[in-house]
Amino acid sequence: MDPLLGIKVLAFDAYGTLFDVHSVVQLAEKMFPGKGLLLSQLWRTKQIEYMFIRSLMGKYIPHDQNTELALKYAMQFLGLSGGDQERKELMKAYEVLSPFGDVKHALEKLGHVKKSILSVGTPALIKSLVNHADLAHFFDELFSVDEVKIYKPHPLTYQLVMDKFGVEKDQIAFITSNYFDVVGAKAFGFKVIWVNRNHIVPDELTLKPDIELNSIDQLPIIIQ
Numbered sequence: 001m002d003p004l005l006g007i008k009v010l011a012f013d014a015y016g017t018l019f020d021v022h023s024v025v026q027l028a029e030k031m032f033p034g035k036g037l038l039l040s041q042l043w044r045t046k047q048i049e050y051m052f053i054r055s056l057m058g059k060y061i062p063h064d065q066n067t068e069l070a071l072k073y074a075m076q077f078l079g080l081s082g083g084d085q086e087r088k089e090l091m092k093a094y095e096v097l098s099p100f101g102d103v104k105h106a107l108e109k110l111g112h113v114k115k116s117i118l119s120v121g122t123p124a125l126i127k128s129l130v131n132h133a134d135l136a137h138f139f140d141e142l143f144s145v146d147e148v149k150i151y152k153p154h155p156l157t158y159q160l161v162m163d164k165f166g167v168e169k170d171q172i173a174f175i176t177s178n179y180f181d182v183v184g185a186k187a188f189g190f191k192v193i194w195v196n197r198n199h200i201v202p203d204e205l206t207l208k209p210d211i212e213l214n215s216i217d218q219l220p221i222i223i224q
Helices: 021-031 036-057 063-077 084-094 103-108 123-132 155-165 179-188 216-222
Strands: 009-012 114-119 141-144 172-176 191-195 211-213
Touching: 009 155, 021 036, 021 084, 036 063, 063 084, 063 123, 103 216, 114 123, 114 155, 123 141, 141 155, 155 172, 155 179, 172 179, 179 191, 191 216, 211 216
Parallel strands: 009 114, 009 172, 114 141, 172 191, 191 211
Antiparallel strands: none
């Protein structure tokens, strides 16, 4: 695997890349036996759909609100008996999602390069995630789309990283597991690393990542 040369900044997506959005399944399954995984999957699907719809409408709301509305829909669609209390508990779990097992080990080996998170989460949500996982000390900056009031993959969101670090686009490597983020960051001009843990088929959106990995643990091999 050839290294990416000239990279000065790494920008990581958070949800689904560093943190497992489906780590809420255990709690959801406890609440709704036999429906936990289905609830988590539908919740995630509607969450992303709402992000895109709101961006197209120009009707941004913060990610915690967007996420709770998606959860409310998913519970209603599945005919689950829970109400406000169950939603509150699941939303609380969303604030402390578990990092993937390959994340910390990789970050420990990347001390020679600036590292950041660029997330759709609010500043409070991002801080909660990294603090709970004891990962905050690895990152130089935490960027939230809340600053520009539109969701990824809008170009304004990726511009946040450039404005802060003052480097060229091709000196930034963007790392994500979400393919909409792959094409968004690639269209913007970043070098893009796709973390395809589950070996999914890429979307037919013409743009492709520069490198595809099975695990973030492979990242130190290509960032030198």
